[in-house]
Amino acid sequence: MDEIAEKWQRKWEEEMAFEVHEDPRKPKFYCLEMFPYPSGSGLHMGHAFNYTIGDIYARYKRMNGYNVLYPMGYDSFGLPAENAAIKEGVHPKEYTEKAISNFIRQQKKLGLSYDWNRIIKTHTPEYYKWDQWIFLQMFKKGLAYKKKAPVSYCPKCQTVLANEQIHDGKCWRHKDTDVEIKYLEQWFFKITDYVEELYNEIDNLKEWPERIKAMQKNWIGKSEGTEIQFMINGKPWRIFTTRPDTIYGVTFLVISAHHPHLYELVTPENRESVDRYIKSLKTVKEEDIETMEKEGVFTGSYALHPLTGEKIPVYAGNFVVAEYGSGMVMAVPAHDQRDFEFAKKYSIPIKVVIQPKDRELKAEEMKRAYTEEGNLVNSEQFTGMNSREAIGKITEYLSKKGIGKKAIMYKLRDWLISRQRYWGTPIPIIYCERCGTVPVPEEDLPVTLPERVRFGEGNPLLTNEEFIRTKCPKCGGAARRETDTMDTFVNSSWYFLRYTDPNNEKEIFSKEKASYWTPVDTYIGGAEHACMHLIYFRFYTKFLRDIGLINYREPVKRLFNQGMVHGPDGVVMSKSRGNVVDPLEMIEKYNVDTLRIYLVSTAGPDKDFIWSDETIQSSYRFVERIKLYFSNVKIGMSDKKTESKLNILIREVTSSVEEFKYNIAVIKLRQFFEYLEDKEEKTESKDVLSSFLKLLHPFCPHITEELWEKIGNNKSGKEFISLSEWPKADENKINLQYEKEEQMAKNLAADINNVAKLIKGKGAKIKKAYVYCLPNEKQGYMDNLEMVKRSIEMDIQVYAVNEKEKYDPQNKAQKAKPGKPAIYLEI
RNA sequence: GCAGGGGUGCCCGAGCUUGGUCUAAAGGGUAGGGCUUAGGACCCUAUGCGCAUAGGCGCUUCGUGGGUUCAAAUCCCACCCCCUGCACCA
Numbered sequence: 012m013d014e015i016a017e018k019w020q021r022k023w024e025e026e027m028a029f030e031v032h033e034d035p036r037k038p039k040f041y042c043l044e045m046f047p048y049p050s051g052s053g054l055h056m057g058h059a060f061n062y063t064i065g066d067i068y069a070r071y072k073r074m075n076g077y078n079v080l081y082p083m084g085y086d087s088f089g090l091p092a093e094n095a096a097i098k099e100g101v102h103p104k105e106y107t108e109k110a111i112s113n114f115i116r117q118q119k120k121l122g123l124s125y126d127w128n129r130i131i132k133t134h135t136p137e138y139y140k141w142d143q144w145i146f147l148q149m150f151k152k153g154l155a156y157k158k159k160a161p162v163s164y165c166p167k168c169q170t171v172l173a174n175e176q177i178h179d180g181k182c183w184r185h186k187d188t189d190v191e192i193k194y195l196e197q198w199f200f201k202i203t204d205y206v207e208e209l210y211n212e213i214d215n216l217k218e219w220p221e222r223i224k225a226m227q228k229n230w231i232g233k234s235e236g237t238e239i240q241f242m243i244n245g246k247p248w249r250i251f252t253t254r255p256d257t258i259y260g261v262t263f264l265v266i267s268a269h270h271p272h273l274y275e276l277v278t279p280e281n282r283e284s285v286d287r288y289i290k291s292l293k294t295v296k297e298e299d300i301e302t303m304e305k306e307g308v309f310t311g312s313y314a315l316h317p318l319t320g321e322k323i324p325v326y327a328g329n330f331v332v333a334e335y336g337s338g339m340v341m342a343v344p345a346h347d348q349r350d351f352e353f354a355k356k357y358s359i360p361i362k363v364v365i366q367p368k369d370r371e372l373k374a375e376e377m378k379r380a381y382t383e384e385g386n387l388v389n390s391e392q393f394t395g396m397n398s399r400e401a402i403g404k405i406t407e408y409l410s411k412k413g414i415g416k417k418a419i420m421y422k423l424r425d426w427l428i429s430r431q432r433y434w435g436t437p438i439p440i441i442y443c444e445r446c447g448t449v450p451v452p453e454e455d456l457p458v459t460l461p462e463r464v465r466f467g468e469g470n471p472l473l474t475n476e477e478f479i480r481t482k483c484p485k486c487g488g489a490a491r492r493e494t495d496t497m498d499t500f501v502n503s504s505w506y507f508l509r510y511t512d513p514n515n516e517k518e519i520f521s522k523e524k525a526s527y528w529t530p531v532d533t534y535i536g537g538a539e540h541a542c543m544h545l546i547y548f549r550f551y552t553k554f555l556r557d558i559g560l561i562n563y564r565e566p567v568k569r570l571f572n573q574g575m576v577h578g579p580d581g582v583v584m585s586k587s588r589g590n591v592v593d594p595l596e597m598i599e600k601y602n603v604d605t606l607r608i609y610l611v612s613t614a615g616p617d618k619d620f621i622w623s624d625e626t627i628q629s630s631y632r633f634v635e636r637i638k639l640y641f642s643n644v645k646i647g648m649s650d651k652k653t654e655s656k657l658n659i660l661i662r663e664v665t666s667s668v669e670e671f672k673y674n675i676a677v678i679k680l681r682q683f684f685e686y687l688e689d690k691e692e693k694t695e696s697k698d699v700l701s702s703f704l705k706l707l708h709p710f711c712p713h714i715t716e717e718l719w720e721k722i723g724n725n726k727s728g729k730e731f732i733s734l735s736e737w738p739k740a741d742e743n744k745i746n747l748q749y750e751k752e753e754q755m756a757k758n759l760a761a762d763i764n765n766v767a768k769l770i771k772g773k774g775a776k777i778k779k780a781y782v783y784c785l786p787n788e789k790q791g792y793m794d795n796l797e798m799v800k801r802s803i804e805m806d807i808q809v810y811a812v813n814e815k816e817k818y819d820p821q822n823k824a825q826k827a828k829p830g831k832p833a834i835y836l837e838i
Numbered sequence: 839g840c841a842g843g844g845g846u847g848c849c850c851g852a853g854c855u856u857g858g859u860c861u862a863a864a865g866g867g868u869a870g871g872g873c874u875u876a877g878g879a880c881c882c883u884a885u886g887c888g889c890a891u892a893g894g895c896g897c898u899u900c901g902u903g904g905g906u907u908c909a910a911a912u913c914c915c916a917c918c919c920c921c922u923g924c925a926c927c928a
Contacts, residue, residue, distance in 0.1 A: 179925090222922075225842045229924050236928080252928060265928090305926075330926040340928045348839095349926060422927060541923080612865075614851060619921095621850075625866060632879090675852070678864045754859095762893040764883075773891045804872080804882060823892090834893065 013602040016713040020119060026729055029073075029124045031080055033527045040077035041528050042069040043507055043567075045536030045544070046084045046131075049110040050091060054117040056576045056584055056622070057537070059594035063607045064573055064616045064673070065535045066123045070709040071668045073124070074737035080528050081124060082510040084131035085111050088139075088499045090168060090184065093434040097466045103434040104462060107134055117595060122603050122712050124733065129513045133502035138509065139436040140457035141519040142501050145551070146439055148558055150450050154201040155428075157448065161269070161333070162197055162427055163190040169469065170431045171197060173498060174424055175230075175543040192269070197429040198438060198495060202550045206231060206421045208564075209549055218569035220617075226541040232422025237406045239341065239415040241314040243276060243325060248314070251336035251420055255409065256401035259390040260343040260364035262354065264314050264325045265307060267333035268292055276325055278311030285310060285327060292329060305330045305353040317414045318391070328353065336420050344380065345372070351380035364389050365398050426547065428498045433464055433471035435496030443483035443490040452484050458492070470494055503544055504551035507531050507566060525561060534567040537575075545570075571671060574619040581621050592622050604711035605631045611673035611710065633681060634714060637707075640688055641718045647694040652749045652794070656683060657699050659750075661740040664706045673710070680707055691797055697722055702738040752791030755830055759792065760802040763834055767803070775838045779806045783824035784832035786811040792832070 023029065033039075044065040047058060069081040092103035092110075099106075111132060118125075131138055149155035162171045165182035176183045177190050202209075210231045213224050236253035241264060250264065266273055268289055277285045288308040307328035314323045330349050331340055344354035344361040354361055361374040365385040372381055384398045393401050409415025429438070437458045439451035451458055461478040464471040472478060472494040483490040511528040512520040530552075552566040575583050578590025585591065597606045609630035614620045649657075660683045667676035683703065687695070700722055708715040712733060719725055719732035763780050770777060780803060784792055789811045792799070800807055810817035812824045812833075819835060827833040 220842090222842050226923055229841060232924085232927065234927070250928080254928075328926095330928095332927060335927045342928085347928070349928080420927080422924095538922085618851085623850080623866070626850085629865065672852090674864085678852085681864075759893095765894085766892045768883095769891060769893080775891085802882065826892095831893085836892075 013598070013713075015717045016120075016122060016598075016603045019713045019716045020122060022716075022728070023124070023731070023733065024119075024127070026731070027128075028731055028733055029081065029126050030128055031078055031126050033524060034078050035527070037076065037078040039080065039528055040069075040072045041080045041507075041531045041533075042072060043082070043510075043531045043534050045534070045540065046086050046503070046506060047114065048089055048091070049085045049087055049107060049114045051095060051106060051110045051113075052586070053110075053113050054121075054594055056592055056594050059121060059606065060576050060610050060616070061535060061537070061573055062118065062121055062123050063610050064571070064671075065533075066121070066712075067607075067611065067668065067673060067709040068533060068535075068671070070124055070712065070733065071737070073733070074705065074708070074735060076736070080129075080510065081126060082129040082131075082513075083118065083123070083125040083127070084129075084506060084510065084513075085114065085133065086499065086503050086506075087111060087132050087134040088435045088496075088502055090432065090434065093432060093466070093471075096434075102462065104134070107434075120595065120598055120603065122607070124712070129510050131506060131509050131513050133436075133499075133506065134434070136457040136459050137514075137516070139460075139502065141505075141509065142436045142497060143439040143451070143456050143458060144453060144519060145505065145554075146497070146501075147450050147453060147456075149200060149554065150440075152558075154204060154554065155198060156201060157196055157198050159194060159196045160199075161192050161271070162195050164193045164195075165190050168432070171195065171427060171429060173427045173500070173543075175426075175500075175546070197427055198440075198493075198497075199425040199427050199429075200550075202426045202547075203421070203423060205550055205553050206423050207419075208553060209423070209546065210421070212549075212564060216565065216570070219567075220538075220570060220572050223538060223541045223545065223570060223572065226538075227546060230423065230542040230546065234420050236418055236420060237402075237409065237415055238337075238418040239317060239409060241317060241323075241341070243312050243314045248339060249337045250339050250341045251418060252341055254343065254346065254402070255405045255415070256387065256393075256398045257343040257346045257364055258318060258341070258405060258409075259387075259393075260345050260362045261316060261323060261341045262344060262360045262362055263323055263342045263350075264339060265328040265331050265342050265350075265353070266310070266325060266339040267331040268307070268327045268329050269333035270327075270331075270338040271333070273310075273327055276310045276312040277327075281309060281311035284308055288327065305349055305356065307353060307357070309357075317409070317412075324359070326353075326357075334424060335422060345374060345377065346380055346382055348380040348382065351377070362389065423546075426498075426550075428501055429495040430498055431470040431494075432496055433460070433466070435499060436460075436501060437472075438493045438495050438497055440493040441481055441483060441490045442493065443486060443488060445488055446483055446485040446490075449483055449485050449490070455484070460496075472496070500543055500547050504547045505555065507534075507548075508555070508561070519560070522560060529561065530563050530565065531567045533569045533571060535571045535573060538572045571617065573616050574614070577619060577621045579622050579624060584622070597627070601627065601631045602634065602713070604714050605634050607712075608634065608677060608710045612677045614674055616671055616673055633684075634711060636688065637684065637711075638714060638718070640684070641700075641721060643693055644700065645694040646697050646700070646722060649694075649696040649699040650692075651744075651746065653687070653690075653695065653699055654744045655746045655749050656686060657702055658740045658742070658744045660706065661702065661738045662745075665737070665740070668709065676706075677710065680710075689798065697724075701735075704732060705735055705738055708732050748791075752788075753795055753798075755788070756792055756795030756799050757802075758830075759832060759834075760799045762831075763799075763803045763807075763836070766834060766836055767805075770836060770838065777805055778837045779808065781818060781823075781835040781837065782807060782809045782832045783812050783817065783819065783827050783835070784809065785827060785829055786813050788830070788832070 042065055044061055069079050073079040087107045092107045095101055095106050096103045146155055163177050164171050167185045167188045180189055182188045182190055210233050213228055234253055236251055237255040238249050238251050240247045240249055285308050307326040310325045310327055312325045314325055316323055342350035344350040345363045346365055363372045363374050366372055366388050367385045387393050387396045387401050406417055437460055439458045441449045443449055461475045463475055465474040479492050481490055481492050508520050508525050511524045548566055555561050578584045580590050582588055609627040612630055660679055663679045664676045704715045704719050716732050767777055792809050812827050821835055823833040823835040
């Protein structure tokens with residue numbers, strides 16, 4: 012057992028060392044890690060890495076005079092708890108609470124400096140009450156709404172999913188399970204009301220990783236183009252295109268085979284073939300999308316070309332996405348590869364309307380679509396115009412005629428939050444036969460999740476009649492409660508605000524407290540949340556701003572993505588692969604400080620790294636050597652050189668930590684420590700030793716606390732190094748001459764070794780080295796003589812060239828040059 | 839296909855913003871030596887190639903090929919490869 016760690020973890024807790032309160036006199040700093048889902052299997056190395064990175068930063072900022080809010084909580088609603096209930100018969104609540112206490116116990120062992128008084132657990136009514144409250148605010152504004160829509164359903168989860176939770180047509184939790192499309196009435200949040208701001212603001216997130224920003228932009232998927240009306244059977248149908256310049260090349264239209272209004276276009280004589288085609292789609296769907304051929308079927312209807320009035324066949328096709336744009340496209344086979352393939356397959360005419368500058372396209376000779384720019388041909392009055400220019404001109408022309416307009420299209424769709432599962436926040440809605448859909452009045456919140464339910468097939472909430480049966484808040488008549496619960500991403504969309512006032516029973520949080528602490532200054536977590544949590548999080552922030560609770564636009568100033576921890580075999584750690592290293596075991600085997608410093612030693616914390624059993628031992632030895640050193644060192648005076656080196660170190664460690672270059676900081680700390688260790692004189696000033704410990708403290712909080720006390724800094728027992736002031740570099744104490752001399756001494760040692768090698772090659776044995784340097788350099792060499800001696804492993808005598816009494820049998824002294832002393836090795 | 843990030847010595851991994859002091863930090867591994875009864879730990883040296891009986895010299899390295907410059911791992915251009923995310927988005 013590690014007594015030192017236990018001792019200090021206990022003391023920090025007893026003295027409530029990391030408890031914080033609003034203090035207008037101090038600058039605040041909000042350091043946040045993505046809170047975990049408390050899984051039953053406990054903390055893994057990825058967690059340990061994540062929290063170590065954050066804790067180092069929190070401790071560093073605290074020592075720099077910031078009032079640091081550094082909280083922890085648990086995203087404790089979610090499917091795994093419910094699945095465990097089905098499998099093992101444990102109630103999700105019991106399962107979750109056990110997992111949370113296990114998490115807390117393990118996190119405390121890591122020496123994390125959280126303010127444990129601010130814990131939040133999203134499965135408690137005290138917390139989810141406010142999820143429901145936000146829902147009601149959204150409902151009031153029309154941002155929470157119910158609609159019947161084609162939604163994706165995972166048969167394994169037995170619930171519908173948000174778009175963000177579907178990857179490659181599979182469930183995010185079940186990579187082997189295709190999602191099914193069902194038409195259901197579901198609750199949505201109207202995130203699309205904020206789509207423009209969500210997109211545009213990405214560029215203002217200066218301290219977010221490019222990768223995340225790119226992923227979000229990609230996900231939101233803005234594209235600018237033109238909306239054009241086509242008349243079909245006397246009714247207008249809209250299509251969206253980014254290439255209105257190719258409009259004269261349209262030879263057919265394609266409507267998505269999944270389009271809800273497809274059958275309005277299907278003529279009776281084509282009905283059977285369309286039906287057959289739609290049915291066949293399901294079997295195709297299981298195959299790989301990449302290899303899927305462009306296919307379709309004629310609907311029987313014709314559209315009129317809006318400019319030429321030509322008759323254009325309308326097809327239903329598998330390559331048009333129903334949910335994007337209007338679910339229908341104009342097809343220009345000559346200038347779009349997909350349309351080209353489709354046209355070839357069904358022998359639809361290809362009409363070239365854009366000619367490249369350097370050659371001439373002939374429709375019948377084309378092997379693939381020409382998608383670059385060029386000059387328009389066969390395009391009435393636009394013929395001859397450059398295609399880029401034509402995009403604007405044709406759009407203008409269409410909008411003058413009232414059959415088209417500029418349009419911006421986004422891929423982002425409304426957030427489907429309904430889940431047909433138990434372990435989540437109940438949606439505060441009541442259905443009354445007479446009054447319809449009625450929101451639960453705010454004063455009746457929370458709608459508590461009943462504990463007595465049966466798990467098995469379907470939504471467990473349906474098994475508790477007491478919960479379902481209720482009175483209509485409007486008319487008092489019999490009514491039923493909504494039994495869907497909310498997506499757990501709802502809970503994590505605003506938790507950073509609740510930490511500022513976690514126990515408030517009257518309101519979601521105090522505006523004053525929230526405005527003191529938020530927004531979050533640094534948010535640390537993995538990149539897997541780029542398109543889910545981090546978008547919802549931003550959306551909520553904007554909504555809460557709009558209802559006047561906060562006054563900023565973005566929740567997080569600086570986002571930091573940590574790398575992935577790979578097992579010793581080089582593959583990402585995973586239980587199924589069996590290459591996990593358990594952080595708790597490592598703490599037992601070595602100690603916490605070793606684990607912490609090791610985790611940030613190998614590479615920058617934003618990089619993936621491979622766990623190495625050898626390297627952690629080197630960290631262990633480092634920690635042990637520090638303890639040993641401090642048990643021998645005497646307190647007294649330090650020399651100027653040491654002070655110079657210390658101040659350089661302060662400068663370097665400070666900037667490295669600030670920039671999250673922890674690995675560099677560790678290297679510098681090690682180099683300085685090795686210098687201390689190698690010194691003959693084992694006496695240092697308390698100031699030097701204290702400063703060194705402070706710089707090391709964020710990495711190794713326990714031993715530094717212990718040694719800090721040992722050298723007499725914590726007499727009252729409450730003056731923790733954790734709460735001490737970060738050292739400031741005193742530029743006046745830095746003298747680079749020392750570094751220069753050290754370098755010269757190193758060069759000298761290398762020279763002597765080189766000469767010795769040549770002589771030894773001849774078989775000679777060297778008795779002693781004589782060195783003749785310029786008089787002004789002698790002191791520098793003398794000061795570093797021990798180091799030189801050690802690396803050349805022979806006795807050495809240094810003379811200044813002008814010394815009369817020197818031993819110089821071969822008259823080498825005359826060869827001495829500045830920075831390059833003469834050498835005589837005696838055989 | 840689109841977007842973002844990368845390619846550095848045996849491995850891992852800094853450096854590239856602000857070109858030179860870079861054959862290129864730190865760690866690991868390997869080899870040789872010291873210490874030791876032995877092992878471990880610890881300490882020293884070496885670790886691109888070649889030559890050299892006095893600290894020297896030459897050649898070759900930072901994905902590939904060009905360019906800018908007195909000077910490039912670092913700046914510019916083109917290309918190749920790898921990773922990640924999205925993807926039939928019109």
